[in-house]
Amino acid sequence: MLALLAGLGILPNLNAQNDLQISRVFEVYGEKKGSVMVELTDEMLDGYDFSLFKSITINNNLPAADFIRKCLAKDEAGAKKVKQVVSNGVPTSIYLQLPRKGSLYRLILFNETYKPVQKITLIYIESKNDSEDVLKLILKKK
Amino acid sequence: MKIVIKHKTDFSKADRLIEKYYDGLTTVEEEKQIQHFLSQPDLPERFEVDKEIFGYFDHKKKKLHKSILPYFRWASVAALLAAIVFSLQIYMNTNRSNYACIDGKKIYDVHQIKSQALESLQDVSSKTNEVEDGFKNLNDHQLIEQQLDVFSGL
Numbered sequence: 286m287l288a289l290l291a292g293l294g295i296l297p298n299l300n301a302q303n304d305l306q307i308s309r310v311f312e313v314y315g316e317k318k319g320s321v322m323v324e325l326t327d328e329m330l331d332g333y334d335f336s337l338f339k340s341i342t343i344n345n346n347l348p349a350a351d352f353i354r355k356c357l358a359k360d361e362a363g364a365k366k367v368k369q370v371v372s373n374g375v376p377t378s379i380y381l382q383l384p385r386k387g388s389l390y391r392l393i394l395f396n397e398t399y400k401p402v403q404k405i406t407l408i409y410i411e412s413k414n415d416s417e418d419v420l421k422l423i424l425k426k427k
Numbered sequence: 428m429k430i431v432i433k434h435k436t437d438f439s440k441a442d443r444l445i446e447k448y449y450d451g452l453t454t455v456e457e458e459k460q461i462q463h464f465l466s467q468p469d470l471p472e473r474f475e476v477d478k479e480i481f482g483y484f485d486h487k488k489k490k491l492h493k494s495i496l497p498y499f500r501w502a503s504v505a506a507l508l509a510a511i512v513f514s515l516q517i518y519m520n521t522n523r524s525n526y527a528c529i530d531g532k533k534i535y536d537v538h539q540i541k542s543q544a545l546e547s548l549q550d551v552s553s554k555t556n557e558v559e560d561g562f563k564n565l566n567d568h569q570l571i572e573q574q575l576d577v578f579s580g581l
Contacts, residue, residue: 316531323528340544342547342550
């Protein structure tokens with residue numbers, strides 16, 4: 286039965302994000318005031334072909350930023366840190382390339398800005414396309 | 428009343444019963460008696476047609492019984508699997524559908540969701556500009572001079 290479900294591609298999708306600490310960020314802050322959470326499954330987004338796209342934007346919430354940084358520190362284990370920007374000793378931008386889960390490439394993108402207000406953006410992406418290609422697409426100048 | 432038809436002794440009674448059967452007037456018990464009679468070996472040739480008719484029905488019944496069971500079993504397994512997969516898909520759809528949650532309020536309009544998703548992507552990619560700006564600042568002569576001024580007083 287498990288083999289059948291795995292064959293249907295159901296099992297990897299069910300668990301791909303659940304093993305990560307950042308899934309708690311979406312749980313805790315996703316439905317709070319001042320947050321914008323987005324979840325897109327198997328959708329084309331401006332030319333990107335994502336199996337799963339999850340993002341959360343939180344405004345004016347310093348404890349949330351600290352919580353996310355702690356989660357990211359745990360999720361960094363086994364991941365490739367593509368980019369990190371540290372400002373005043375605090376990471377304000379982190380891009381992680383996670384190990385593949387089944388056929389899925391996974392990425393975590395975190396960014397914190399302070400102008401005009403403190404704004405945190407956390408994005409989790411699953412894609413069948415190579416995560417480096419996805420990163421190139423995302424990071425190209427808009 | 429039970430009529431026992433004995434081989435080669437009471438063919439006329441069997442004839443009467445068979446005729447009654449074709450007229451659709453026999454009881455279940457009488458039909459059983461006919462079947463029993465026709466199942467006997469070495470019957471006269473004139474009973475061959477009746478034997479075939481009864482034999483055909485009997486054979487068809489058995490064949491149906493034999494052939495339907497395995498299909499039914501497989502159909503049950505297939506239905507069970509389909510139900511499990513269907514339930515999982517429903518579970519996945521309810522847990523992983525497309526939506527945006529703004530200040531705790533859920534939105535299911537795909538255009539709005541995509542717009543929010545693109546906005547968050549731009550937030551992340553715009554950081555590149557900030558880094559570049561930072562590098563530009565590092566090259567700023569005014570800033571360097573200001574920093575050197577700190578040491579000029581020493």
